[in-house]
Amino acid sequence: MARSPSPAPPAKLGPKLTRRFFARSVHAVAPELIGATLLYGGVGGVIVEVEAYHHTDPAAHSYGGQTPRNAVMFGPPGYAYVYRSYGIHWCVNVVCEAKGSASAVLIRALAPTHGLDAMRDRRGLDDERLLCSGPGKLTQALGISIAANGLPLDAPPFTIHRRPAEPDIVTGPRIGITKAADYPWRYGLRGSRFLSKPFPR
DNA sequence: CAGTGGATGCTCT
DNA sequence: GAGCATCCACTGT
Numbered sequence: 001m002a003r004s005p006s007p008a009p010p011a012k013l014g015p016k017l018t019r020r021f022f023a024r025s026v027h028a029v030a031p032e033l034i035g036a037t038l039l040y041g042g043v044g045g046v047i048v049e050v051e052a053y054h055h056t057d058p059a060a061h062s063y064g065g066q067t068p069r070n071a072v073m074f075g076p077p078g079y080a081y082v083y084r085s086y087g088i089h090w091c092v093n094v095v096c097e098a099k100g101s102a103s104a105v106l107i108r109a110l111a112p113t114h115g116l117d118a119m120r121d122r123r124g125l126d127d128e129r130l131l132c133s134g135p136g137k138l139t140q141a142l143g144i145s146i147a148a149n150g151l152p153l154d155a156p157p158f159t160i161h162r163r164p165a166e167p168d169i170v171t172g173p174r175i176g177i178t179k180a181a182d183y184p185w186r187y188g189l190r191g192s193r194f195l196s197k198p199f200p201r
Numbered sequence: 202c203a204g205t206g207g208a209t210g211c212t213c214t
Numbered sequence: 215g216a217g218c219a220t221c222c223a224c225t226g227t
């Protein structure tokens with residue numbers, strides 16, 4: 001099959017984010033991640049959708065206390081928390097706030113900009129819009145698995161670049177949860193074609 | 202487009 | 215043994 005020539009968005013990248021960036025409230029970090037560029041092994045794109053999970057939030061994995069699975073959430077900020085979802089997919093979070101706060105931001109969708117061919121191979125798809133438009137899709141496209149759990153976000157294979165400008169951000173209820181389903185802690189880039197689902201209007 | 206159900210494995214009760 | 219921070223294929227309008 002002929003692969004459509006990808007009209008790659010302009011690769012505008014701010015400076016690399018350091019761990020200090022994550023040492024703040026998830027509600028401060030989450031909107032600032034919209035527009036940032038996430039790379040894993042050089043493959044990735046612009047973050048267009050995230051969700052905040054605070055430790056006081058019944059939907060957070062850390063809500064019930066520390067367990068082997070969520071241990072990374074209880075560690076220092078600036079690290080990746082990866083877990084298996086529905087037995088099939090991986091999902092990646094960035095740990096925020098102070099050590100022990102056990103709060104994190106789930107990365108839910110990217111606009112692909114780097115390594116499109118690698119993403120297409122891993123996903124078995126050509127359509128750019130479907131490569132990273134969901135938390136399980138983007139980990140597959142980037143090759144993120146449990147091996148990335150606990151890795152620092154400011155060192156290879158991870159790289160996160162600050163957003164080059166402040167984007168137009170939408171908020172709404174989080175996706176796919178039953179507890180605290182009304183908290184408006186989903187953040188997205190307004191009008192993006194790469195969201196996992198549209199935001200309610 | 203909306204809704205439904207299966208796949209699949211791990212975590213915690 | 216239940217319950218998932220999901221995705222995809224399939225159905226019916």
